[in-house]
Amino acid sequence: MNAAEIDMGEGSAGFVLGSGEVAVLLIHGLTGTPTELRRVAMGLAKAGCTVYVPTLAGHCGNNADLQATGWRDWYESARNTFVGVRRKHKHVFVGGLSMGAVLSMYLAAEHPGQIEGLLLYSTTLRYDGWNMPWVAKLSSLVMSIPYGVHLCRFNEKSPFGIKDERLRAIVERQMKAGESSNAGLLTMSGVSVRELHRLVAAVKKRMPQITTQALVLHSREDDITSVWNADYVERKLGGPVVKVLLDDCYHMITVDLQYRRVVELSADFIQHRFMQQGYAPQPIRQDYRQLA
Helix, strand or coil: CCHHHCCCECCCCCEEECCCCEEEEEECCCCCCHHHHHHHHHHHHHCCEEEEECECCCCCCCHHHHHCCCHHHHHHHHHHHHHHHHHHCCCEEEEEECHHHHHHHHHHHHCCCCCCEEEEECCCCCCCCCCCCHHHHCHHHHHCCCCHHHHCCEECCCCCCCCCHHHHHHHHHHHHCCCHHHHCCCEECHHHHHHHHHHHHHHHHHHHHCCCCEEEEEECCCCCCCCHHHHHHHHHCCCCEEEEEECCCCCCCCCCCCHHHHHHHHHHHHHHHHHHCCCCCCCCCCCHHHCC
């Protein structure tokens, strides 16, 4: 099986980088796009991995496209890619940003023993960051009242999860221009938020049974999801957890000011996992700290 035979999701936004023996499947966030993972994918590919970043169902289009799908559709997109990657590679790591991190945990729950490690970036179990509106912070409660799903529609607003002012300006311009395949959607509907809550509920139930070792990276200044989310994952996952809190960045740690640190920590984690097992697949480059 070659990379062209692996399901990379809808449209042409998904991509594959690298040609190494070790595979990394990275999953983007809700209303997001594979582009938000490109910098980290490039760094891990240079470190010697083959990195797969698919497009989830309903994404990279408009809100109608997204609302026509649910969390099981998003999971199925990730699972389809994983199945193809697993056939091609003996060693597979899975990770993601925001909701992508939650989907990664569900994949680990559904495929015990088949994932070498989890890379959980800015895990989103609840929207409780310092820049979130009250309706987002109380979305679980709002969803429980009649028609509450229609009250939770809200627009992304500055700083859009990005502390880097130059990059933030570019992303804001793309979002407002409707370039969803590059920057994601500007608006998140209550329907999509409800589906995220359902996914989170399903994952929380299974977290104690997930024994896959995990790297949990989160910003201390996360504007969308507070450090509580990382702490919860650390407490509840059934396997070993390495948690690192980052400074000088917001929610989008895979593109923000500390993305090089994200690459370094991820490559370190991958290398350490194989050292624990007494072997190191080749090629895993030893100078990856200089490659990000």
